[in-house]
Amino acid sequence: MxxxxxxxxxxxxxxxxxxxxxxxxxxxxxxxxxxxxxxxxxxxxxxxxxxxxxxxxxxxxxxxxxLPPLMFSVEETEAIVLGMALIERTGDRDLQKASERVVAKIAAAMPEPLRQAMTSRALHAWGGSAPAPEGAEFKSIRTAIRDEEKLSIGYRDEAGVRTSRTVWPLALIYYAGAAVVVAWCELRQAIRNFRMDRLESCSPTGDYFLKQGDRLRAAWIAGWRINQPASDRPVST
CATH class of the missing domain: 1.10.10.10 (Winged helix-like DNA-binding domain superfamily/Winged helix DNA-binding domain)
Known part of the structure; x- marks a missing residue:
């Protein structure tokens, strides 16, 4: 050890x-x-x-x-460091700044040489960073998900067709090249995925879908589990 x-x-x-x-x-x-x-x-x-x-x-x-950070083992601390490094690859600038503060707070609370696990920079997440979207802010969408507030968006699909929609934001998925908002779309009356880089506008409506988020997220997760290829599904034992 x-x-x-x-x-x-x-x-x-x-x-x-x-x-x-x-x-x-x-x-x-x-x-x-x-x-x-x-x-x-x-x-x-x-x-x-x-x-x-x-x-x-x-x-x-x-x-x-x-010292709350000392509840973590060295490997748990390294997991935090790597998780923060992965956030650096997203286009979410607010979360990037938050991740830097997390590492700094934990490291500051640790006496030497324990803080070396946080500050050695021996763990890296390699790859390019997703560009920050121009038509929407990650922070406002994350806030809307937490508050269960509907959003009014202007969206441009893959073919370039523009639509205006009211959506109920449920989740954010961060991919290497882009981020996706999972939301219930009032126009389509179904759960849809919206690429952040195709959002031309996004604003809160002041209208809410309180106590509906968990139910809709469960339906979304059940849907992608059903549609998952059989070879990728977990085997029941």
């Missing part, structure tokens, strides 16, 4: 324990030597992590110490 991983795990063990934990007990859980645990405890104390105790008696984490 890498040292950074052990430091995470030692703090977690002490966080959940209601009594002092000996170095021997910690070593047994992490499958390392007791001497390694002594060194790690000393390193954490040097980072001002408030661990009290001594050899032969046990260690505790003093009350009031709370």
């Amino acid at each position: 890498r040292k950074a991983s052990r430091l995470f795990e030692i703090i977690q063990i002490l966080r959940v324990s209601r009594a002092p934990v000996t170095a021997a007990d910690i070593a047994a859980q992490l499958e390392v030597t007791v001497r390694s645990i002594y060194r790690d405890i000393a390193a954490l104390q040097a980072m001002r992590v408030p661990i009290a105790g001594e050899r032969g008696i046990g260690y505790i984490l003093r009350p009031g110490f709370d």
